[in-house]
Amino acid sequence: MARDASRDPSLYLELDRKQWRELRESMPMVLTENELDQLVGLGEQVDLDEVADVYLPLSRLIHLQVAARQRLFAATSTFLGDRQGARQVPFVIGIAGSVAVGKSTTARVLAALLARWESHPKVDLVTTDGFLLPTAELERRGIMHRKGFPESYDRRSLLRFVTEVKSGAHEVSAPVYSHITYDIVPDVRHFIRQPDILIVEGLNVLQTGPTLMVSDLFDFSIYVDAKIDDIESWYISRFLQMRTTAFADPNSHFHYYSSLTDDQATIAARDIWTSINRPNLIENILPSRPRATLVLRKDANHAINRVRLRKL
Numbered sequence: 001m002a003r004d005a006s007r008d009p010s011l012y013l014e015l016d017r018k019q020w021r022e023l024r025e026s027m028p029m030v031l032t033e034n035e036l037d038q039l040v041g042l043g044e045q046v047d048l049d050e051v052a053d054v055y056l057p058l059s060r061l062i063h064l065q066v067a068a069r070q071r072l073f074a075a076t077s078t079f080l081g082d083r084q085g086a087r088q089v090p091f092v093i094g095i096a097g098s099v100a101v102g103k104s105t106t107a108r109v110l111a112a113l114l115a116r117w118e119s120h121p122k123v124d125l126v127t128t129d130g131f132l133l134p135t136a137e138l139e140r141r142g143i144m145h146r147k148g149f150p151e152s153y154d155r156r157s158l159l160r161f162v163t164e165v166k167s168g169a170h171e172v173s174a175p176v177y178s179h180i181t182y183d184i185v186p187d188v189r190h191f192i193r194q195p196d197i198l199i200v201e202g203l204n205v206l207q208t209g210p211t212l213m214v215s216d217l218f219d220f221s222i223y224v225d226a227k228i229d230d231i232e233s234w235y236i237s238r239f240l241q242m243r244t245t246a247f248a249d250p251n252s253h254f255h256y257y258s259s260l261t262d263d264q265a266t267i268a269a270r271d272i273w274t275s276i277n278r279p280n281l282i283e284n285i286l287p288s289r290p291r292a293t294l295v296l297r298k299d300a301n302h303a304i305n306r307v308r309l310r311k312l
């Protein structure tokens with residue numbers, strides 16, 4: 001059996017929440033309860049204690065790394081004899097993890113905290129959903145049932161997009177995905193204009209391959225982790241809740257599900273989980289976990305109680 005590098009104690013530091021929280025040092029709490037409520041997704045349970053214990057130390061670590069990374073870029077610039085002097089290169093953070101694990105909430109909370117630093121106030125967030133192939137193309141390729149798998153994305157466009165942002169392009173745009181229509185929104189773009197920090201959130205962003213991939217451009221990466229059975233139950237309960245929220249919209253691709261009973265909806269959700277999202281987690285997402293700079297591990301109640309940091 002292949003050796004699992006993530007078990008090598010010399011590469012990683014495992015900390016429980018109490019140990020991690022001490023690394024916050026004097027970072028002030030900069031979010032109010034109200035601001036936090038706007039950031040937390042359906043079914044997620046981040047509270048101000050978790051922001052203080054988990055996200056503030058993380059914001060401090062990333063802030064230190066942004067400064068260090070600028071010095072590294074400056075070294076290359078000196079080597080090249082670049083007379084313009086070093087420019088600020090956007091710092092790119094990848095956030096990976098299963099469907100329904102809470103990546104987008106993590107991304108939004110982190111973006112809000114990082115934007116409070118004076119030295120890097122402009123933080124942008126994109127999700128790789130926008131780089132899914134349009135439904136018509138997924139159908140043409142016969143892979144509608146593989147949505148979220150690596151082959152369902154336009155990976156070349158995603159790589160080009162992040163490369164352009166990092167190269168300092170004045171304006172770069174990404175396509176936009178709608179969970180309501182379950183498809184790319186025609187003629188709508190998300191514009192990014194020279195951010196200090198770009199967060200790229202998506203299931204498979206930590207994947208590597210024989211060619212250059214978006215993961216090669218990350219300066220820091222986070223994997224949001226939990227037990228598979230816990231994520232399944234979060235997926236199912238979010239699905240049940242969506243009957244009266246997102247699915248209730250007559251335009252929703254899933255509108256039909258809004259009229260299902262609890263039992264019927266549970267069966268439907270479990271079927272989607274078992275046939276699409278779980279296999280993707282096992283085959284593609286979990287194997288990318290050892291690569292993450294930081295793993296945030298959640299317990300069944302969604303609380304982040306363990307952190308694993310790659311120190312080398």
Ligand SMILES: Nc1ncnc2c1ncn2[C@@H]1O[C@H](COP(=O)(O)OP(=O)(O)OP(=O)(O)O)[C@@H](O)[C@H]1O
Pocket residue numbers: 041042097098099100101102103104105129179180242246247254
């Ligand atoms: N079918 C849907 N209809 C409407 N909204 C949806 C649907 N599926 C997911 N969402 C919402 O879209 C956001 C992102 O969900 P998505 O499935 O892309 O990611 P996820 O991996 O489940 O996200 P997360 O890890 O943030 O829970 C979440 O806030 C979720 O509540």
Ligand SMILES: CC(C)(CO)[C@@H](O)C(=O)NCCC(=O)O
Pocket residue numbers: 099129147148149203272276277
């Ligand atoms: C859009 C993705 C792929 C990722 O966000 C996901 O939410 C999705 O639609 N997965 C396909 C199966 C499902 O509807 O859960």
